[in-house]
Amino acid sequence: MSSPIVAEVDLPQNLRSLVQKADAAIQSQNVGYAVQLLLPVVKAEPNFLDGRRKLRKASAAVKKAAAGGKKLFGGLSAGGLSNMKLQGRVKKEPAAALAEIEDMLMEDPYNPQLNGLLYDAAIALDMQETAAFALETIREGHPTDTKNMHRLAQHYMLVKEPEKAANIFQAILKVDNTDGEARKGVTNANAQA
Secondary structure (H helix, E strand, O other): OOOOOOOHHHOOHHHHHHHHHHHHHHHOOOHHHHHHHHHHHHHHOOOOHHHHHHHHHHHHHHHHHHHOOOOOOOOOOOOOOOHHHHHHHHHHOHHHHHHHHHHHHHHOOOOHHHHHHHHHHHHHOOOHHHHHHHHHHHHHHOOOOHHHHHHHHHHHHHOOOHHHHHHHHHHHHHHOOOOHHHHHHHHHHHHHO
């Protein structure tokens, strides 16, 4: 059984207040501040998937603005572990690794390796929706990465969402129409649906 997703209304008042402030910050284009508000919420409540989504979008907006020469984090730096050390941490302590991964994703929200580690940690913690979100994030940032899309489609097949899997396999075929595995995947997913 997958860990249940936590809705904003189910958050403790102090965390809900931070989310509301973050929403206001996003509305006023203060995405750096929104990231600073959302990060502790996601760390405190890892199953708050909507918060993780907002955090990723805000981090992406910060990165885009930084590419344009703006500094929106006020000097905030993720620091943290190397990807190799983090891989070991995901295997031994996936819950603790989630927080460290989020710190690093602030700097590079679409990083395939970090989102792959987020996927692994989420799977270890039976957070299926978060696992799918990690792979969807890679797909958003790297829409032609068919290896990731295959992993995402297989995930959807495993969690009994064949319609989503079929859509992903179709997307793979748009990138590479010679991908026999994707063609077979569409057939299998449609059969399961």
